[in-house]
Amino acid sequence: MTGVSDGSVALPARSLRPFVRRYEGYRLSGFPAGSHVGMPSVDLTIILPIGAPLTISRTAMIDQSPGEFGALASGLGVEPVVIEHDGYQHGIQISLTPAGCRALLHVPPAALRQYIVSLDDLLGDDAPRLLDGVHAASGWAAAFTVVDRILVGRLGRATLPDARLDRAWIQLTGPASVTVGQVAADAEWSRRRLETRFASEFSVTPRDAIRLGRFTRAHAMLRAPEPPRFAEVASACGYFDQAHMARDWRSLAGSAPSVWRANEVFASVQDDSTASATGSTV
Known part of the structure; x- marks a missing residue:
């Protein structure tokens, strides 16, 4: 069936x-x-x-x-x-x-x-x-x-969090290449202060936020019914190379992207480009 x-x-x-x-x-x-x-x-x-x-x-x-x-x-x-x-x-x-x-x-x-x-x-x-x-x-x-x-x-x-934390999250998980030190300087905090405040708000470290940003972008690309080649995904998402992406996927997803793609029957059935877009404007 x-x-x-x-x-x-x-x-x-x-x-x-x-x-x-x-x-x-x-x-x-x-x-x-x-x-x-x-x-x-x-x-x-x-x-x-x-x-x-x-x-x-x-x-x-x-x-x-x-x-x-x-x-x-x-x-x-x-x-x-x-x-x-x-x-x-x-x-x-x-x-x-x-x-x-x-x-x-x-x-x-x-x-x-x-x-x-x-x-x-x-x-x-x-x-x-x-x-x-x-x-x-x-x-x-x-x-x-x-x-x-x-x-x-x-x-x-x-109560919403300190705006500097919200900005740091967006910077670290976004597509632009930034270092933890650069984000700390932008917040006018020491690196240690950023790491402490960040983990107390989000439960992940700044370095893990960078990893999650790359991984989320790669996951979205690989959900497509006809995804790009793995090397192209790795380059577009900020990995050093395809091997770097594969190592990160084994850590975060439990398998390399090629294995996940082959085994996940729901990988592309809900791809954003094929689902209908609806929504209110309240």
């Missing part, structure tokens, strides 16, 4: 765009049963399963047991998560910027680390309203409108 993908990618309401990267609705069926690797990223992740909970066989934190998880959030880090599936997955993934963690979940990213945290613990009464609305929605656009409404209502209730 040929796998079928019915999904949609949407921008959030305008007031949410500094905090939410995108919404990604997915409904995948008819694929072979197997494992899906949840990759480290520059974004935090909220997942709203529609139907069955997620079965996670490998968590990112060694002191958190695998198991079944409903609606969840997870923070920043450098470890992959492994999700088992029977060839069917249905839900919405929300990608938050680090600033969005404070603005919408009302905690800094370091409070989550890479633990899998129930949305009930983070959103309180908003969690059941969000899930009930998404389950009742008649389509992707209606579901994304529900998410917009709940998240917009959570704005303005939390």
Whole structure:
């Protein structure tokens, strides 16, 4: 049986765009049963399963047991998560910027680390309203409108981080080649001060932020149905060479990009260039 993908990618309401990267609705069926690797990223992740909970066989934190998880959030880090599936997955993934963690979940990213945290613990009464609305929605656009409404209502209730930390995150994870020392100088901090403040806010080091930026860009390019050659991806994403990219992928994803691409049945079914773009303008 040929796998079928019915999904949609949407921008959030305008007031949410500094905090939410995108919404990604997915409904995948008819694929072979197997494992899906949840990759480290520059974004935090909220997942709203529609139907069955997620079965996670490998968590990112060694002191958190695998198991079944409903609606969840997870923070920043450098470890992959492994999700088992029977060839069917249905839900919405929300990608938050680090600033969005404070603005919408009302905690800094370091409070989550890479633990899998129930949305009930983070959103309180908003969690059941969000899930009930998404389950009742008649389509992707209606579901994304529900998410917009709940998240917009959570704005303005939390203190945002020092602007220098937000700027440092953008500099270190962006495409421009910068050093930790340059970013520290821009913030008018010592390098040690930057490293301490950065880790206390984001739970990753400045060097790991650089790695996550490169990796996220490479992952996005390799998700395409017809991705560029690996050497081209490595050059475009700031790696020294293809071997450097392969070493980083083995560390962050658990396998070289060629192995991930060959084994990941969901690699390109939700590629941004093929999914329909919807979204509100609140």
